[in-house]
Amino acid sequence: MRILILNYERVVIEALTALVETMGNDFTVVGGSDSGLEGVELARRLTPDVVLSGMKLRELNGVDTTRRIMDEVPDTKVLILASDPKSEPLTEALEAGALGYITRHSEAAELETAVRTVYSGKVYLCPESASVLVETKVLAEDSEEEADVVFSVLTPREREVLQLLAEGNGSKEVADRLNISPKTVDTHRSNIMQKLETDSLADLVKHAIRAGLTDLKI
Amino acid sequence: MRILILNYERVVIEALTALVETMGNDFTVVGGSDSGLEGVELARRLTPDVVLSGMKLRELNGVDTTRRIMDEVPDTKVLILASDPKSEPLTEALEAGALGYITRHSEAAELETAVRTVYSGKVYLCPESASVLVETKVLAEDSEEEADVVFSVLTPREREVLQLLAEGNGSKEVADRLNISPKTVDTHRSNIMQKLETDSLADLVKHAIRAGLTDLKI
DNA sequence: ACCCCATCTAGGGAATTTCCCTAGTCGGTC
DNA sequence: GACCGACTAGGGAAATTCCCTAGATGGGGT
Structure with missing residues (x-):
């Protein structure tokens, strides 16, 4: 095995x-x-x-x-x-x-x-x-669980981008890692921000940490 | 009283x-x-x-x-x-x-x-x-405590800037809040990054959270 | 008293990033 | 076939960051 x-x-x-x-x-x-x-x-x-x-x-x-x-x-x-x-x-x-x-x-x-x-x-x-x-x-058919919006409203691809951003990468680095254009990463970032109702990278990092995509280690 | x-x-x-x-x-x-x-x-x-x-x-x-x-x-x-x-x-x-x-x-x-x-x-x-x-x-005269670098290597002013940045503010907003020029905030940000040995805002947010300057609430 | 150094301040200008808008492709679904 | 969500990406303006330099201030040490 x-x-x-x-x-x-x-x-x-x-x-x-x-x-x-x-x-x-x-x-x-x-x-x-x-x-x-x-x-x-x-x-x-x-x-x-x-x-x-x-x-x-x-x-x-x-x-x-x-x-x-x-x-x-x-x-x-x-x-x-x-x-x-x-x-x-x-x-x-x-x-x-x-x-x-x-x-x-x-x-x-x-x-x-x-x-x-x-x-x-x-x-x-x-x-x-x-x-x-x-x-x-x-x-719990009632309490409806929100299980962190990160896993309910974001698409898998958006989560990847979010995680890489929260790990300290810029658009270009994320793009390299995912083999897509930096412009696409920009679009994803915008969409993520809109979905998570925020407009700062700091909040994205916090969301990512809460969802367990990254942690406080640096 | x-x-x-x-x-x-x-x-x-x-x-x-x-x-x-x-x-x-x-x-x-x-x-x-x-x-x-x-x-x-x-x-x-x-x-x-x-x-x-x-x-x-x-x-x-x-x-x-x-x-x-x-x-x-x-x-x-x-x-x-x-x-x-x-x-x-x-x-x-x-x-x-x-x-x-x-x-x-x-x-x-x-x-x-x-x-x-x-x-x-x-x-x-x-x-x-x-x-x-x-x-x-x-x-503990030996174990020397690092008590989080945020409180040992950063100046009070730098901690203020760090916290405001980690709360999702941009340079301009931080500057407004502290009544200084956005350029000064830039300088502080650079210095903070150098002291904390990082080059991403994401890592600054993590440091701020670990030091208790902000938390995961958004 | 005097000098040194850390701290806080800030500008110029280049480089980079973000933001907003538009738009094509693909794979499912109705 | 039409439609929609997901993923892709460009143009161009706006904003931010980065690098370097530099003045003011004030505490601390000799």
């Missing part, structure tokens, strides 16, 4: 690699990255069986990375390793095509179970996230 | 006003604001006996607001009402001239004690912040 590991923190990538490889010799880690964009690229090149991905990644968040991977390498199974199922967009991850969702607080044994489960094409949710799902979806 | 209340949240201002006025009829709340800059102005105009201020305020943080007030109306006693003494710059507040420091979790009785103590010109620290002070200053 060939595994690709995506995580915001490089140390965690190494830790998970070590952990996965102690789980048995039918497990091989074929690669790792802290960038979502690079993750998509690696998934395409390496065609891993399972992608073990965090929700927060550089350049492209976990949800949209999942969406992209499912788009380009549909046979891949994505298992999300989130830090906090309550605050992070569980539903969006599942809609994007993730098969499993566990939290960082799970034990190694549970990780192995989860990986094997999604490898066989079945859904795996840790107890914690399962109950969150029940609460938000089954029980 | 005439009291001025400064707090980021308007509701809290009202709550504190009500609370203070139940403490006895020798207490009068003479004003309130959620802005540090306005707070300084009010302190000058109203010359309150005690300023009860939060650490996080709009436009100018609690530490620098205290510094300004001590500068312009030295007889005023400033009592800081912080939310978390561990993460917030207690030492800086005391250096800036605050006489007291208590946390939001204190009881009404303690607030009254604190206000009366600082009114008489004596220092009041709640038990919690006192122990933080001991730990960081008395016991």
Whole structure:
């Protein structure tokens, strides 16, 4: 079973690699990255069986990375390793095509179970996230959840642009990274600002942080 | 005893006003604001006996607001009402001239004690912040605390500019607010970026948030 | 007293970015 | 086929940022 590991923190990538490889010799880690964009690229090149991905990644968040991977390498199974199922967009991850969702607080044994489960094409949710799902979806037909406008009103592409801007890139750099024209990035920025009802980059950064697209590390 | 209340949240201002006025009829709340800059102005105009201020305020943080007030109306006693003494710059507040420091979790009785103590010109620290002070200053001659570069390498003026920028203002708006030229704001921005070793507004916003100059509300 | 240096101030002018408007292409959907 | 949302991008004006220079002020050290 060939595994690709995506995580915001490089140390965690190494830790998970070590952990996965102690789980048995039918497990091989074929690669790792802290960038979502690079993750998509690696998934395409390496065609891993399972992608073990965090929700927060550089350049492209976990949800949209999942969406992209499912788009380009549909046979891949994505298992999300989130830090906090309550605050992070569980539903969006599942809609994007993730098969499993566990939290960082799970034990190694549970990780192995989860990986094997999604490898066989079945859904795996840790107890914690399962109950969150029940609460938000089954029980809450009224409270209507806004789940952060970033994931409801912005398009995937707009989120990519927002994240790259919030990571400190200018229009030109974002354009280079996404292989589009700087003018297009401008248009996206305008549209994002309009949708989020703001007119300052500072507020965009705040939105991005709240949505988990980036964090306070610099 | 005439009291001025400064707090980021308007509701809290009202709550504190009500609370203070139940403490006895020798207490009068003479004003309130959620802005540090306005707070300084009010302190000058109203010359309150005690300023009860939060650490996080709009436009100018609690530490620098205290510094300004001590500068312009030295007889005023400033009592800081912080939310978390561990993460917030207690030492800086005391250096800036605050006489007291208590946390939001204190009881009404303690607030009254604190206000009366600082009114008489004596220092009041709640038990919690006192122990933080001991730990960081008395016991920690080695660990040297970095207390966020924002408070160690930036000048007060630079922090003002940083905060206003992080609140979504452009150079012109910052300049208007501070009554200086937009060009001066530019210079400050450059200097701040150099000191914080960054070249993007996004990173400035993150620094500002970490230092508690602004938060994720928009 | 005197000098030094940090701080705050600000302009000129080039370079870059943002803003506003328009518009083509594509892939679904009704 | 018509329509719409998403993504793309250009032109051109407006605004902002960047780099460099520089004066005023005031505290601190010798």
